Amino acid sequence: MRSALGIAGLGVATVGYAALIERTHWTLRTATLPVLPRGSPSLRVLHVSDLHMMPNQQSKQRWVAELAELRPDLVVNTGDNLAHPKGVPGVLRALEPLLELPGLFVFGSNDYYGPTPKNPLKYLRQRRDKWVKGVPLPWRDLRAALLERGWLDGTHQRLRLEVAGQSVAVAGVDDPHIGRDRYQTIAGPIAEQVTLKLGLTHSPEPRVLDRFAADGYDLIMAGHTHGGQLRVPCYGALVTNCGLDRSRARGASRWGAHTWLHVSAGLGTSPYAPIRFACPPEASLLTLVPRPVGPGAARTGQARTTSPAAADVS
Numbered sequence: 001m002r003s004a005l006g007i008a009g010l011g012v013a014t015v016g017y018a019a020l021i022e023r024t025h026w027t028l029r030t031a032t033l034p035v036l037p038r039g040s041p042s043l044r045v046l047h048v049s050d051l052h053m054m055p056n057q058q059s060k061q062r063w064v065a066e067l068a069e070l071r072p073d074l075v076v077n078t079g080d081n082l083a084h085p086k087g088v089p090g091v092l093r094a095l096e097p098l099l100e101l102p103g104l105f106v107f108g109s110n111d112y113y114g115p116t117p118k119n120p121l122k123y124l125r126q127r128r129d130k131w132v133k134g135v136p137l138p139w140r141d142l143r144a145a146l147l148e149r150g151w152l153d154g155t156h157q158r159l160r161l162e163v164a165g166q167s168v169a170v171a172g173v174d175d176p177h178i179g180r181d182r183y184q185t186i187a188g189p190i191a192e193q194v195t196l197k198l199g200l201t202h203s204p205e206p207r208v209l210d211r212f213a214a215d216g217y218d219l220i221m222a223g224h225t226h227g228g229q230l231r232v233p234c235y236g237a238l239v240t241n242c243g244l245d246r247s248r249a250r251g252a253s254r255w256g257a258h259t260w261l262h263v264s265a266g267l268g269t270s271p272y273a274p275i276r277f278a279c280p281p282e283a284s285l286l287t288l289v290p291r292p293v294g295p296g297a298a299r300t301g302q303a304r305t306t307s308p309a310a311a312d313v314s
């Protein structure tokens, strides 16, 4: 009896920690990725994803806004910004200082539709139930505000931009998680000489990653997985909520001989599953450097964490 009570108490304490402390333990992860041609100056790219913003999440808004102090050369947002029909002002408060910088985005399912309750007992099932649409979200308002400030929508577009004096080719797809990807609209290798070929997708579905890799992209950036959201120490993510293998649920990895993949564990959760464990909410500062003569390896680290005094309410 006593041991059963002890186990129950430990479970309650763990859920309490995951919901009240770790979920707002904002963390900056860093990585150095060898994806540029030899001789290129390095580029610093800030990767934000999966804000899942509720209107009252002020500590998240403040922390994301402070990331502008890093002065990255480029900001990339890989979607799932919203968790509420009134979430757009909070997203814009969070991104406001970053909108002064060059930026790119693609959207995810949680820009288009609100979250829906899910059965937590089905969390570990790799095969997901049929996706259920939530309420429509004001993604058009968010998109218009981002475009007005000069950010570029990479969805089914092949774009060129100058970043810190270097030419970058970008293409992105709409969210494969809900079958909105149309890779054929951006398919084909990039003929021009550019410093970086960058692919964007919200969900890192292997069928999309394979296409980017076959077209010679240097780096693919994605979100969606939440890093597993609940991780087991020394084991890692239990699920990725997509076709990606568990080992790539967050951070940098190779995808084929030439291409690197970076998956952000994101900054939020569904309001119906407001917990994170061994997987703090994160943004990532990527330093892109020239490829070495040999195979090369990414270096990762964790540069800054903060635990705001006032935790979010939801």
Ligand SMILES: [Fe+2]
Pocket (backbone or CB within 6 Å): 050, 052, 080, 110, 224, 225, 226, 266
């Ligand atoms: Fe998400």
